[in-house]
Amino acid sequence: MILPSTDTPLYNHPLPDIERWLASKGCQQDVTNLHCWSLHTPDWQAEITMEVDSLVVRYLNAGDDGEDIQRSFKYSLTRQDLEEVIFSDPLTTTSKQDA
Secondary structure (H helix, E strand, O other), X not given: OOOOOOOOEHHHOOHHHHHHHHHHOXXXXXXXXXXXXXXXXXXXXXXXXXXXXXXXXXXXXXXXXXXOEEEEEEOOXXXXXXXXXXXXXXXXXXXXXXX
């Protein structure tokens, strides 16, 4: 898989490349809702939704009170920035969001 460089905004990646990237990070695509992905790690779980203007990530039961934590990341962020915020522990990551 050859992707654009990691400092390229995600909106400059073709959709098949974004899908391959998510799969390479361990995400599983929902077979009925192709814009939805899930990720299971030993320490946490997340659902990723590819919206029109952003990736929405919901970390399941990740809050102090066991509630979900939801974050939205614009496609204008680079793949490297997205990897740093999406695929690290949701409680230790600071949110990198475009205003």
